[in-house]
Every structure is written in structure tokens, then in C-alpha cells.
Amino acid sequence: MFFGEVKTKDSENGILSTSLMLDENGLKIKIKKGTLINKKIINLLLENKIQYITCAKLEKNDVDENLAVHKISKQLINKKNSNLKLSTATQGRCNILSKINGLLKFDPQQLLSINSITDEIGVASLKPYSLIKKDQIVASIKAIPFGINKNILQKIEKASIECLQILPFQNLNVHLIQTKNENTPDKILKKTVLVTEKRLLSLNLKKIVNKICDHNVKSLSKIIQNSIEEGANIILVFGVSAICDINDIIPQALRVNNGTLVRLGMPVEPGNLMLLGQIHNSNKTIPFIGMPGCARSQKENGVDWILWRLFCGLDICNEDINEMGNGGLL
DSSP, X not given: OEEEEEEGGGOTTOEESSOEEEEETTEEEEEOTTOBOOHHHHHHHHHTTOOEEEEEXXXXXXXXXXXXXXXXXXXXXXXXXXXXXXXXXBTTEEEEEESSSEEEEOOHHHHHHHHHSOTTEEEEEOOTTOEEOTTOEEEEEEESSSEEEXXXXXXXXXXXXXXXXXXXXXXXXXXXXXXXXXXXXXXHHXXXXXXXXXXXXXXXXXXXXXXXXXXXXXXXXXXXXXHHHTTXXXXXXXXXXXOOSTTSHHHHHHHHTTEEEEXXXXXXXXXXXXXXXXXXXXXXXXXXXEOOGGGGSSSOXXXXXXXXXXXXXXXXXXXXXXXXXXXXXO
């Protein structure tokens, strides 16, 4: 691609490198950066006494910036049920937007590979596993020069295939259990229900089953068993106090119900004192979360990051939670 200063009279089919304000019949008009220079514009430039102009000219193997970013964007969402759509490419930029509410999923190493091919294209995205709203921009692809060599473009397209996806939220049967003692105010129990319902509304929640029991292993184990029998898809438990040991009341009640402890504690603050477990019942596994005290507030915390993934049907392992420490100070 040629880029430089040329005589205005020789600039036809060049691409304007910067926006210009020109006089035309006594009126001020703007010629935008990236405009393809034609004879009319040449005459207007000369009328404004502009004898030289800086522009770009595409050569045989160059692809126009807008077509290039469109091609790359198309490959990035070239996945069955990606739930993504493209904006119109303009000024060398194409945005990728979500068709639904959901969770952004991609491999960061694939994105790194794409951006490592050349510095002439930049693919910027939100972080993986970000909560996404319908029509929200999740990625933006920008061409730096006005044209991209077709061989380089082909490499980027190949590396971009099936990179981005929005996972939809599932309609889960959620059971919320709160334990209490003689000192537990009713207003705390009611507030927790309202906050939890609001937290889950954006995750396609249709209904939540609320239960209260005494803060002891026997009472909690029994009510957990009832939820299992009632077809709960996920069980959330708020204790009178935060879980501070694997032998505390909530993890004990989990084990009584054939549950296993995946994790106690996470490197996200607020949200450190979260418990993640699983209950194995016939042919299905029920996620079980011992909720941290901070989840009685609407403010985002570590348990939100867990819930977002579970509501999309994703499994969560220790490594996943360890990786949450990067950016985990909220």
C-alpha cells in the first residue's frame, strides 16, 4: 500500500488520510477521513488552493480496511449458535454485538494468537465470562492502515474461526435455603430473598423456592434432602454466619446428602468465603453453593462469577476458580 503526499491533481482513487473542512459555494463542508477521492473532490480541493494532499492508495494485493475487518469479524463468530451479530464496517472498524443476554466465552490464547499475527489489525474484546446484555458490544475489530495485505488477512481469518460465543442462560429451578437462630431478624431473611431474586433475574430466573430452617446439621440436612426430592437444579444456602471450616454446619449437611466439596474459599474479594459443592442424585449432579455474607448485598461479588457459569451449564473446577484471582479484587 502506498501512503504519502501527492499532487492533488494526481490523487484520484486515493484514500483521504485526515478529515478536511472545505469551502463550497460559501458553505463549510467536511470531507471525512477514509473518503475515496474522486474528480469532484479533486476539483474542490484545488478550488480551496490545496495543491498537495496526503493519501493512501491500495495496491494489487491489498484489501480495503472495511472489507478486511468484516471478513475477520465474520470468522470470529463463525460458530453454530454463536448468538452474535456484526455491525456495518466503517472507518476500518467492525463491532460484534450480542443477540441475547448471556455469558461471553472464548479462549484467551486464541485471541492472543490472532493479535500476534500482525500489528495492522487489532481485535479487542471484553474479558472472557463477562456478563453480557442483548445488543451489547462484546468485541471491536480495527484495521490500523487503510488496506491489509490479502495473504496476511487470510492468516488472520484462519486463526479467528469460531473464536467468540455468547452462552445463553438456562431456566433453572433454584432453591434458596436460609438458616436461622433465635437472634436472626426476619428483615434480614426477607431482604436476602429479594436481593437473591434480583441477582438472578438477569440470568433468566423464572421462579425461586425459599426455605428457612434452624442452624444445625440435622435441620439443614433434612431441608436439603427435600429440595433434592423436589427437583432443584441448584441449591443456594445462606448460613447464620460465614462458613469458616470444611467441618462447619453447611459443609457437614452437604456431605450428609451424598455431596462433595469442590472448594471452600475463592480468590475474589468480596466473595472469599464461598463454598462450592455438588450433590450426586441418580443421573444428575446438583450444584450447591454456600453463599458468602456479602451476597446479601446487590453489589457484584465472587459468587456472581460462579452463578453466571452455572446458569449457562458450565462445569467449574478448582483451576477455574484459581484463575478468578486475576482481577478478583472488585
